[in-house]
Amino acid sequence: MIHQPVLLEETINCLMGDPNGLYIDCTLGGGGHLKALIARLGEQARVIAIDRDIQILELCQEQLTDSRIRFVHGNFRDLSRIVEPEELGQVDGIMMDLGVSSFQLDQAHRGFSFHQEAELDMRMDKSSGLKAWDIINLCPEEELADIIYRLGEERYGRRIAGAIVKARNIKTIDTTLELVEIIKQAVPAHYRREKHPARRTFQAIRITVNDELGAIEEALPQAVEALKPGGKLAVITFHSLEDRMVKRFFSERTRNCICPPRQPVCTCGGQRAQLRLLNRRPITASEEESLSNHRARSAKLRVAQKI
Ligand SMILES: C[S@@+](CC[C@H](N)C(=O)[O-])C[C@H]1O[C@@H](n2cnc3c(N)ncnc32)[C@H](O)[C@@H]1O
Numbered sequence: 680m681i682h683q684p685v686l687l688e689e690t691i692n693c694l695m696g697d698p699n700g701l702y703i704d705c706t707l708g709g710g711g712h713l714k715a716l717i718a719r720l721g722e723q724a725r726v727i728a729i730d731r732d733i734q735i736l737e738l739c740q741e742q743l744t745d746s747r748i749r750f751v752h753g754n755f756r757d758l759s760r761i762v763e764p765e766e767l768g769q770v771d772g773i774m775m776d777l778g779v780s781s782f783q784l785d786q787a788h789r790g791f792s793f794h795q796e797a798e799l800d801m802r803m804d805k806s807s808g809l810k811a812w813d814i815i816n817l818c819p820e821e822e823l824a825d826i827i828y829r830l831g832e833e834r835y836g837r838r839i840a841g842a843i844v845k846a847r848n849i850k851t852i853d854t855t856l857e858l859v860e861i862i863k864q865a866v867p868a869h870y871r872r873e874k875h876p877a878r879r880t881f882q883a884i885r886i887t888v889n890d891e892l893g894a895i896e897e898a899l900p901q902a903v904e905a906l907k908p909g910g911k912l913a914v915i916t917f918h919s920l921e922d923r924m925v926k927r928f929f930s931e932r933t934r935n936c937i938c939p940p941r942q943p944v945c946t947c948g949g950q951r952a953q954l955r956l957l958n959r960r961p962i963t964a965s966e967e968e969s970l971s972n973h974r975a976r977s978a979k980l981r982v983a984q985k986i
């Protein structure tokens with residue numbers, strides 16, 4: 680499994696607190712961040728490593744035999760349930776490195792890649808229900824166009840959705856390369872020459888299948904609750920909607936009152952700030968890293984500390 684971790688040093692440097700503390704890696708993936716973290720921790724430290732992809736989890740578990748790590752197959756949106764009751768409010772650092780890992784993209788049969796023929800699946804957790812096939816073949820055209828436009832930031836979302844519906848009225852769309860061909864035919868020729876024309880649509884479908892934005896939204900407050908005062912939350916995003924969500928959440932939790940500025944009377948119950956930002960602007964990859972790892976180009980790291 681080869682997954683080149685992004686913003687590795689930056690993330691671990693920001694996250695590190697007590698070397699014998701408790702840490703959570705919410706997105707184990709290839710274990711790159713986890714390995715770097717564990718190398719900096721002492722004998723008494725403990726790390727909970729979570730991934731919703733059982734194959735990834737089992738592979739990492741085989742490679743990383745370390746009694747300090749507790750591996751959990753689960754979704755980080757259930758963080759409060761994954762953390763033991765006595766650990767709540769005791770965590771020194773939590774990291775999330777969102778999106779898919781290279782391992783998932785490389786496994787052709789999972790259907791994440793627009794380069795390889797496979798069934799339309801794209802589930803990170805194979806035990807969960809909805810597949811890419813369901814969205815492509817059953818979603819109403821308007822909704823499909825909205826998904827592709829909003830989550831893929833695809834300017835030809837409407838045209839692509841129209842072409843998908845036209846094709847599926849003749850026969851169901853069953854494989855990744857069938858879908859790629861429909862997208863290619865739907866977009867203008869110049870667009871086909873720029874980047875891969877199916878890139879954004881595949882991203883949108885993957886985000887929907889795995890409800891990636893919903894998981895982040897639910898997980899962030901739970902992460903804050905799990906941290907101890909002084910504990911840190913580091914989130915790496917690759918998508919503008921994800922980043923906006925993290926930025927807005929951090930900004931709300933760093934304010935003492937979240938009422939609109941001109942509102943004469945406070946109605947939010949006088950919320951107290953729970954977080955302090957460690958970096959006002961997100962940390963991005965160096966030119967060197969962006970050149971050697973193209974995923975790093977869109978990565979943004981935001982870190983906040985619990986007050
Ligand atoms: C970008 S990779 C992480 C790479 C890892 N930091 C490394 O250095 O190798 C993201 C991983 O998070 C997992 N993942 C994504 N969303 C998740 C969620 N809601 N709960 C748990 N795991 C999730 C994916 O299955 C994938 O393996």
